[in-house]
Amino acid sequence: VLDGDGSLEVGRVAAIDEAEAGDLTFLANPKYASKLSGTRATAVIVHDDVSDAPCAMLRSPNPYLTFAESVAVLTPDPPPEPGISAQAAIDETAHIGADASVGAFVVVGAGTRVGARAVLAPHVVIGRGVTIGDDCVFHAHVSVRDGVAIGSRVVLQNGVVIGSDGFGFARRTDGSHQKIPQVGTVAVEDDVEVGAGSTVDRPAVGETRIGAGTKIDNLVQVGHGTRIGKRVLIAALSGIGGSTLIDDDVTLAGQVGVVGHLRIGRGVVAMAKSGITKDVAPGSRIAGFPARDVDEWLQGQALVRRLSDLGRLVADLTARLGALESRLK
Amino acid sequence: VLDGDGSLEVGRVAAIDEAEAGDLTFLANPKYASKLSGTRATAVIVHDDVSDAPCAMLRSPNPYLTFAESVAVLTPDPPPEPGISAQAAIDETAHIGADASVGAFVVVGAGTRVGARAVLAPHVVIGRGVTIGDDCVFHAHVSVRDGVAIGSRVVLQNGVVIGSDGFGFARRTDGSHQKIPQVGTVAVEDDVEVGAGSTVDRPAVGETRIGAGTKIDNLVQVGHGTRIGKRVLIAALSGIGGSTLIDDDVTLAGQVGVVGHLRIGRGVVAMAKSGITKDVAPGSRIAGFPARDVDEWLQGQALVRRLSDLGRLVADLTARLGALESRLK
Amino acid sequence: VLDGDGSLEVGRVAAIDEAEAGDLTFLANPKYASKLSGTRATAVIVHDDVSDAPCAMLRSPNPYLTFAESVAVLTPDPPPEPGISAQAAIDETAHIGADASVGAFVVVGAGTRVGARAVLAPHVVIGRGVTIGDDCVFHAHVSVRDGVAIGSRVVLQNGVVIGSDGFGFARRTDGSHQKIPQVGTVAVEDDVEVGAGSTVDRPAVGETRIGAGTKIDNLVQVGHGTRIGKRVLIAALSGIGGSTLIDDDVTLAGQVGVVGHLRIGRGVVAMAKSGITKDVAPGSRIAGFPARDVDEWLQGQALVRRLSDLGRLVADLTARLGALESRLK
Numbered sequence: 002v003l004d005g006d007g008s009l010e011v012g013r014v015a016a017i018d019e020a021e022a023g024d025l026t027f028l029a030n031p032k033y034a035s036k037l038s039g040t041r042a043t044a045v046i047v048h049d050d051v052s053d054a055p056c057a058m059l060r061s062p063n064p065y066l067t068f069a070e071s072v073a074v075l076t077p078d079p080p081p082e083p084g085i086s087a088q089a090a091i092d093e094t095a096h097i098g099a100d101a102s103v104g105a106f107v108v109v110g111a112g113t114r115v116g117a118r119a120v121l122a123p124h125v126v127i128g129r130g131v132t133i134g135d136d137c138v139f140h141a142h143v144s145v146r147d148g149v150a151i152g153s154r155v156v157l158q159n160g161v162v163i164g165s166d167g168f169g170f171a172r173r174t175d176g177s178h179q180k181i182p183q184v185g186t187v188a189v190e191d192d193v194e195v196g197a198g199s200t201v202d203r204p205a206v207g208e209t210r211i212g213a214g215t216k217i218d219n220l221v222q223v224g225h226g227t228r229i230g231k232r233v234l235i236a237a238l239s240g241i242g243g244s245t246l247i248d249d250d251v252t253l254a255g256q257v258g259v260v261g262h263l264r265i266g267r268g269v270v271a272m273a274k275s276g277i278t279k280d281v282a283p284g285s286r287i288a289g290f291p292a293r294d295v296d297e298w299l300q301g302q303a304l305v306r307r308l309s310d311l312g313r314l315v316a317d318l319t320a321r322l323g324a325l326e327s328r329l330k
Numbered sequence: 331v332l333d334g335d336g337s338l339e340v341g342r343v344a345a346i347d348e349a350e351a352g353d354l355t356f357l358a359n360p361k362y363a364s365k366l367s368g369t370r371a372t373a374v375i376v377h378d379d380v381s382d383a384p385c386a387m388l389r390s391p392n393p394y395l396t397f398a399e400s401v402a403v404l405t406p407d408p409p410p411e412p413g414i415s416a417q418a419a420i421d422e423t424a425h426i427g428a429d430a431s432v433g434a435f436v437v438v439g440a441g442t443r444v445g446a447r448a449v450l451a452p453h454v455v456i457g458r459g460v461t462i463g464d465d466c467v468f469h470a471h472v473s474v475r476d477g478v479a480i481g482s483r484v485v486l487q488n489g490v491v492i493g494s495d496g497f498g499f500a501r502r503t504d505g506s507h508q509k510i511p512q513v514g515t516v517a518v519e520d521d522v523e524v525g526a527g528s529t530v531d532r533p534a535v536g537e538t539r540i541g542a543g544t545k546i547d548n549l550v551q552v553g554h555g556t557r558i559g560k561r562v563l564i565a566a567l568s569g570i571g572g573s574t575l576i577d578d579d580v581t582l583a584g585q586v587g588v589v590g591h592l593r594i595g596r597g598v599v600a601m602a603k604s605g606i607t608k609d610v611a612p613g614s615r616i617a618g619f620p621a622r623d624v625d626e627w628l629q630g631q632a633l634v635r636r637l638s639d640l641g642r643l644v645a646d647l648t649a650r651l652g653a654l655e656s657r658l659k
Numbered sequence: 660v661l662d663g664d665g666s667l668e669v670g671r672v673a674a675i676d677e678a679e680a681g682d683l684t685f686l687a688n689p690k691y692a693s694k695l696s697g698t699r700a701t702a703v704i705v706h707d708d709v710s711d712a713p714c715a716m717l718r719s720p721n722p723y724l725t726f727a728e729s730v731a732v733l734t735p736d737p738p739p740e741p742g743i744s745a746q747a748a749i750d751e752t753a754h755i756g757a758d759a760s761v762g763a764f765v766v767v768g769a770g771t772r773v774g775a776r777a778v779l780a781p782h783v784v785i786g787r788g789v790t791i792g793d794d795c796v797f798h799a800h801v802s803v804r805d806g807v808a809i810g811s812r813v814v815l816q817n818g819v820v821i822g823s824d825g826f827g828f829a830r831r832t833d834g835s836h837q838k839i840p841q842v843g844t845v846a847v848e849d850d851v852e853v854g855a856g857s858t859v860d861r862p863a864v865g866e867t868r869i870g871a872g873t874k875i876d877n878l879v880q881v882g883h884g885t886r887i888g889k890r891v892l893i894a895a896l897s898g899i900g901g902s903t904l905i906d907d908d909v910t911l912a913g914q915v916g917v918v919g920h921l922r923i924g925r926g927v928v929a930m931a932k933s934g935i936t937k938d939v940a941p942g943s944r945i946a947g948f949p950a951r952d953v954d955e956w957l958q959g960q961a962l963v964r965r966l967s968d969l970g971r972l973v974a975d976l977t978a979r980l981g982a983l984e985s986r987l988k
Contacts, residue, residue: 106782108434177521178563180523181397184407207348220567237826256914256916274948276602290602322980494817495816553895603932607931622964650984
């Protein structure tokens with residue numbers, strides 16, 4: 002709902018404290034509500050329940066989502082021009098879809114199929130026998146190894162690795178390590194985004210899978226044979242051990258670690274730096290290491306902070322009880 | 331020892347719950363023993379003490395190792411065809427060994443020597459004066475900087491960096507930081523494997539060293555001047571500070587941190603997320619931050635979980651002692 | 660101040676326990692003082708208050724800084740020869756400064772300006788509309804995305820990514836995630852160094868900024884819209900959430916995590932593995948998760964280690980009080 006002059010024109014999006022006349026801004030995080038009165042923006046996207054602003058208001062039940070849609074309209078990111086660079090090395094048995102844009106020094110291996118309107122930035126390396134859906138965007142220095150299957154509308158940020166060998170070794174009698182050949186594969190479903198420098202390993206047998214609509218941040222490690230459900234969010238520097246099952250709609254905050262061979266139930270939320278060592282029931286909110294219920298963990302932390310008080314109390318009780326015992330002896 | 335029809339043929343390896351007729355599977359982790367009765371595999375590799383399976387059994391004292399060997403036989407990974415891509419940039423003073431496979435856009439610097447049967451995937455960049463042994467496999471986007479020495483049968487997964495500058499700065503009087511030129515080198519011994527995106531820094535003086543047979547997982551940081559022994563295992567997202575000595579046969583689980591200038595004794599095992607701040611005696615099993623004996627740490631964690639009980643007990647004692655004191659006043 | 664034979668010649672720098680005749684070494688970390696008497700170096704840089712060594716002494720109030728300067732003199736790193744590789748792909752509208760060295764397979768996009776004496780190692784990819792100052796060194800496989808602004812004397816180690824999309828998604832009513840287009844930019848000021856594999860994201864609006872003289876180690880994640888001040892040090896595997904403000908002269912040790920939307924005051928020092936969840940006052944020294952004053956945290960850790968003693972004491976008090984109560988009943 003627009004509240005204000007409907008004929009106003011905005012040409013740019015900006016942060017609430019950096020916006021100038023002609024800019025559209027937004028207020029999604031209530032933490033910043035105090036900044037609203039001072040904004041110089043021409044219009045602001047606010048939550049339905051905001052009543053007053055120094056500029057036109059565009060009310061929305063989900064200001065962040067409305068903002069996302071507005072940015073896409075105001076600052077469209079023009080796709081690179083279609084065409085295959087003369088400096089790319091595309092195997093003659095590979096198929097590149099219509100209207101794809103393939104940059105300089107891209108390598109595409111034998112038998113690989115890339116869908117329509119793909120953007121392969123310079124220095125993307127795709128192995129042999131890979132399948133890639135339509136409308137994917139792979140940024141510079143992405144590696145996709147042999148045999149991986151990738152859906153449509155998948156975005157891989159710079160330096161992402163899909164299909165590297167899992168960390169699988171068997172110990173020999175002499176203590177040395179025998180590599181387990183990692184001949185399984187990786188499947189990345191539709192609408193997945195993977196952040197810069199993240200790595201997704203392939204397993205010895207079977208597959209590693211990233212479910213549709215899952216978004217992974219930078220420098221995240223996904224172990225071999227792990228299956229991640231749909232619409233999962235994983236923040237930066239988290240690591241998921243091998244053969245773990247992460248159900249739909251799970252959220253892992255930054256620097257979370259998940260041991261291998263676990264099952265994390267649907268909708269679980271793990272706070273930053275959680276270390277998950279056991280299966281987690283659906284809907285749980287967890288924190289700490291070993292991770293447990295977040296309220297229990299917060300209470301435990303508060304009690305640890307009061308440990309010196311407890312120690313003093315016990316010392317006082319000891320003295321008083323001793324005095325009483327002496328008197329009554 | 332084969333227990334079953336010796337004329338059975340298997341053509342593929344598969345996970346125990348995904349195997350079909352014609353597949354070979356394995357049971358190494360006792361956690362999955364219950365899956366054995368339901369497998370549809372034609373044959374299963376099991377531990378010597380397993381007595382019954384719904385298919386042929388191949389018994390082994392080390393099923394995981396036998397599985398590793400079976401995979402290598404059943405699904406041999408054909409090496410890329412030997413030859414040097416016309417699109418590679420090999421310095422004329424570099425030497426590439428017999429039967430090597432050098433992909434598109436590979437760069438090899440002046441005076442570098444690469445051993446026989448090396449596989450340098452597309453987009454590998456090797457600096458000047460590097461030596462590389464026989465039978466190495468470097469995946470796409472690996473960087474090896476000037477002067478590094480690498481042994482034989484070394485595997486570097488995608489995006490690995492060997493020989494980047496260590497994080498060495500001296501503070502000037504004005505609070506700014508003067509870079510210490512990192513003119514030392516890195517030595518990687520035989521049979522090492524390094525996971526995708528991991529980085530091994532070079533020091534100001536001397537060398538950083540990774541011992542023979544050591545295996546490093548993805549996104550691991552090895553600091554400048556650190557020496558890692560033989561057959562060490564380091565899991566994902568761990569970081570080792572500079573000038574630290576990690577002895578043979580150490581295991582570091584995921585997201586472990588080791589402060590610089592320490593000595594970690596032979597055979598130490600550090601649990602996930604350990605933060606190691608002091609020297610560790612050989613054979614220790616440690617956990618937590620600051621890391622200490624794993625049993626002590628587990629006991630401490632259990633006591634923290636019971637802190638609210640302890641608090642209630644102390645409150646109860648306080649009340650009872652107060653009542654007694656009043657009565658006796 | 661030189662103490663010893665002023666005509667001595669040294670030709671190499673070496674670690675104190677590896678130095679041979681003809682080498683210059685240094686003693687900066689008092690932990691290694693015991694190694695001084697055994698060194699075979701020809702000369703050693705020591706702190707002003709060191710009185711005795713088995714070789715010539717070069718005394719300095721800051722031995723590490725003097726060492727840094729000595730290394731630069733003794734082992735000058737010859738810059739690569741100027742020139743642009745015939746195998747680079749430089750857009751015709753890009754400008755490369757005088758005496759720059761541009762390696763094989765480098766990509767520079769339309770409208771980008773690179774300053775004088777830049778070293779762009781092989782496989783560096785620079786987007787469109789980027790500005791880069793003078794005397795920068797970018798190692799192999801660096802990615803700099805469209806529109807980023809980089810100052811002078813900036814060093815980017817291998818595989819660094821500047822300007823990847825921030826992790827910004829708005830939740831739709833059906834639980835799926837709408838990407839917020841990340842159309843802001845990144846500014847990296849003069850004299851910054853970023854370690855191998857680290858990533859700096861661009862925001863939806865405004866900019867991410869790294870202040871002058873800041874040094875970032877390997878595998879560090881800097882979130883979108885975060886502003887880092889001047890002379891900040893950030894060690895390996897740390898992650899900074901989005902929209903956080905890190906003031907000048909802050910030090911974050913390894914594997915530190917900082918939640919988004921915080922302000923970390925000037926000169927704060929955070930110990931390894933700290934998890935910072937609230938604003939931090941200038942000058943604070945913090946540790947733990949949630950991070951708090953380092954002395955409080957150390958005391959808390961010590962108390963946890965004595966929890967079993969406290970438990971035994973409370974059990975003893977309970978028994979004694981019960982006995983007293985029975986007697987007096």
